[in-house]
Amino acid sequence: MGAQFSPQRYDHDVKLVVTGTIGIDTVYTPRDKREGVLGGSAAYFAAAASQLNPVRLVAAVGGDWPSDHRETLSSFPGVCIAGLDARPLSRTFAWGGRYFEDVNRRETLFTEVGVLQEAPPPVPAAYRDSEFVFLGNTHPAVQLGFIDQFPARKLVVADTMDLWIRTAHSELTALLKRVDGLIVNDSEAGELTGFRNAISAGKKILDMGPSFVVVKKGEHGAVLMHRGGMALVPAFPVEEHQVVDPTGAGDSFAGGFMGYLAREERTDAAALQSAMAYGTVMASFALESFGLDRMRILRAAEFQQRLSDFQQLARVG
């Protein structure tokens, strides 16, 4: 486990694990740019989830992975990096993107897959008792391969992206039959189902296998659909000038969502609904900085205050 791991921060240590990518990001926003940013689905997820519950990370990096990225990740007391697979002769996954004035829109400038085209990272034996499993965005065949490596799993939730919907549809279909939940954004849900409307898309996704689906709508909030009903949350209100970098907001939502469920050791519908608020508030912090800068200095009291503000803002009736 990471040198800084200090489980005494938590009441108990429910086993939460994330598999996914670690990336070296280059990000252009309308007002700024940053190179060599620590990113990737697993990094963002872990940083967010660890605010609520310890989290184990399974991901591969190359020989070019900066030592300060390792230090950053290790600096999160709740993140265990024993599952970080360093490959000296390989290159780390790298991604470059540019956001438009409407920060809901971005274009990918480049993708260097690096270690992602190699064998998936091995799951450490000590992680086999993980109960809450998040399969961060990567090829669905790789996600599928992870599932049986967690025989103690109680809840398996996956993310995916438009690329896999287009290029790995059969693997994705197989994955959906094996997971309890799917977290996707609205455009991905639309591509996967043919329905632009988030409610219609969510229903169709439930038909494809998962017991629940969360459709994220960026600044418009998120919809949870499960077999017994649904739940709605608005986004935490943010003005565009407050958005420093939206990268990783979705993974941070997932981290807050799963971190809450793991902390509560619950998977019922009421818990899923509450988890939506935790995900929403976590995402609102993530976009206040490039990379994990904001998450590194997030205090529990700050999080609680914003969560409480959010509950007041979004009170209905």
Place this chain on the structure above:
Amino acid sequence: MGAQFSPQRYDHDVKLVVTGTIGIDTVYTPRDKREGVLGGSAAYFAAAASQLNPVRLVAAVGGDWPSDHRETLSSFPGVCIAGLDARPLSRTFAWGGRYFEDVNRRETLFTEVGVLQEAPPPVPAAYRDSEFVFLGNTHPAVQLGFIDQFPARKLVVADTMDLWIRTAHSELTALLKRVDGLIVNDSEAGELTGFRNAISAGKKILDMGPSFVVVKKGEHGAVLMHRGGMALVPAFPVEEHQVVDPTGAGDSFAGGFMGYLAREERTDAAALQSAMAYGTVMASFALESFGLDRMRILRAAEFQQRLSDFQQLARVG
């Protein structure tokens, strides 16, 4: 007052009035079309508000106004049509529009202004004690002219549209300094302020005069901003195939919003926040039919049930 007016439905009779348009609409949706539909901002508002509180209507119609439209409007027990100004030699305002597959988008096919280019309808003397005033969408100079005709006013709220933002900006600016609240949709808020983001736009509108503003985002809900804070509601979840005709959903939102405030005789921030849910649920019924068909048969128990469902769906934390 209208023949069917029966104030015994209500605990008390706070004076609520709406000024605006009565229209003869032609509506094309992706799956249907309808001609000669009773529409207009005042009609939709009144039908919705009357579900919660009696409402007085001030609007003009021409000699071509169908008698069955009068019967329909009169059939709402809470709508007083004493302020309906019938002009035999004029023509009723007529509007034609077509909705796209994405029902959030529409195009105007034609507009025949008719009575709208004549003098505004007179306010009956019996309406001068109105306390809650909604200025439905029409030229801002006309809206402005109505304000002083309600000397007992406690709350004045206006709607507007893109046309007036472009062609009557100075009159609209003057109007904003005289109203307590503005209800607009997100594209209108963007045009008025230059901010695409609803929070940023809402803040700017508060600087222009009103004490509060509601920015409606269609299927994405609505944002209330006032000097003491803000509130957020998602939309009631609706699939596209459930949307028969979105025309008038915004006016129905306003009707539910103002009807609630009038019924409660409150204008404080907590009441405004609650009113958002009433507006949201009222709008969700309005789009289930062409014209006022759904509103005509809406039962109080149905409304309460959906409101209760909505509160459960949108519970946060």
